[in-house]
Amino acid sequence: MKTGRCRCGNRIFFNNHYCLACNATLGRCGPCSALTSFSAIDQSQGCDTCGAATYACTNQVHGVCRSFNAAPNTLCRLCEFTRTTPALSNATNVARWGALEVAKRRLLLQLEELGLPPFVANLNETHPLKFQFIEDSIDSTGRPRRVTTGHKDGLITINLAEADSVHRERVRVQLREPQRTLIGHMRHEVGHYVDWSWASRLAAKDYHRLFGDPLAVDYAAAMGAHYQHGPPADWAQSHVSAYATMHPWEDFAETVNVYLDILAIATTASDVGGRSLDMSPAVDTKQLVSQVLDIVIEVSEYNYDLGLTALLPERLPPAVIEKLAYVHGLRSIKIGPL
Ligand SMILES: [Zn+2]
Ligand SMILES: [Zn+2]
Ligand SMILES: [Zn+2]
Ligand SMILES: [Zn+2]
Known part of the structure; x- marks a missing residue:
């Protein structure tokens, strides 16, 4: 940042x-x-x-x-992007909302800086991005109403419980995720927003070749299969995460997530660390990723020194770099008013 x-x-x-x-x-x-x-x-x-x-x-x-x-x-x-806030009757909710707002601001400022949706032409008017931060509740018949974190038609919903670090860690262990963070949720869900809001402008042929044709894979069936059988054993050769193997939409969102992680590290390395890193749309993705992975290796070692986890994977296979290059290429799309 x-x-x-x-x-x-x-x-x-x-x-x-x-x-x-x-x-x-x-x-x-x-x-x-x-x-x-x-x-x-x-x-x-x-x-x-x-x-x-x-x-x-x-x-x-x-x-x-x-x-x-x-x-x-x-x-x-930036506050205008939040459509629904939790009930503010207790201090815990306010604190959790605050943590989500911090992550949302980091996300939006980064998207603006990179020239990605919704900060493209008048995209935020035709395909508005909104957030709702809400909690599980009990409906009028006494049934529990669970909030699912996700994206639909420009609305990103995050369950307020995700701002509770104990809850987040429990789910992280259950789902065997290397990390589970609020900014990670934001970057993943905005990946779905980019997909939805820019679907007609994404290069379909390359999208299908790299991620698969999303409309050819039944989402519910793919999710069922993923949770029943897990990812393919060799998933790390072609995907940024095990979850990305579930469906082309998830692969795209996970790739956007990691692309934004990489660019965030590059921005901080340039601004705070005094390194000279070219992050422009014209720069070669492989070169940029390689420079950032050098930093990742160094910072991960500091993390291990203190008993913390890796910053990001320290190696990314060629198939993943090709997917990242596709996302990087979105920044070069020249468009007028939509
Ligand atoms: Zn001023
Ligand atoms: Zn504000
Ligand atoms: Zn998703
Ligand atoms: Zn001062």
């Missing part, structure tokens, strides 16, 4: 609320998009980067947003 600068010169990280050097208020400026410090002016906050008078996003009262907008009593553009 890219960092910003406080008016005192101190570096600002995405998670900082106050400058540790000068105690200035920090946040994201709506008018100029910078991660910046603010100076109080009467009832408003003056952006120290662009000088605009700004006002706290209304979600700041819940502690789930750090944006400042051009007009008072408004939601910021």
Whole structure:
């Protein structure tokens, strides 16, 4: 994630609320998009980067947003993406919603930076992306109503329980996943959104060759078979995860997930680590992946030093790199208004 600068010169990280050097208020400026410090002016906050008078996003009262907008009593553009929030009657729900908002913001800022949907032409008008963060409940007849995390027609639903690290770890072990994180959920589900919103623009021939024809594989039957028999023994030769083998749609979403992981590492390595990495759409995918995997190997060693898990797989086979190249190529699609 890219960092910003406080008016005192101190570096600002995405998670900082106050400058540790000068105690200035920090946040994201709506008018100029910078991660910046603010100076109080009467009832408003003056952006120290662009000088605009700004006002706290209304979600700041819940502690789930750090944006400042051009007009008072408004939601910021990133909060506007959330259609449904959980019941805010208890502090646990608010804290879990906050954790989901942090992951959602990391996702949206990255998609914008890379020029991927929904930040393409007027795509967010024709195929709006929305999020709902809701919890399991009991309906009026006393039956449990379970919330399934997933994507449908532009709406990403995340079960609020996923923001509970104990729940997440239990499911991770059950499903034998190497990692289970909120940002991972966001990146996977937005992969389905890219698929849905851009389906007519994806190169179908290459999509079918690399991932398979999604309409030729019955989804429910594929899911049943996956959970009954597990993935093929040699799945790692051709897929980024065991789950990706279930269905072409899941393969595409898992590939987008890993592509965004790789680009996130490359962005941080460039901005914080001072490495010079070309992340432009024109760069060769193999070269970019190879540079990032060098970093992954190094950081994973730090993780092992402290008893943590690998950052990402340390090797990716040629078949997976070809799939990543397909996703990378989406950034070069030139389109006008949809
Ligand atoms: Zn400062
Ligand atoms: Zn500004
Ligand atoms: Zn906001
Ligand atoms: Zn999925």
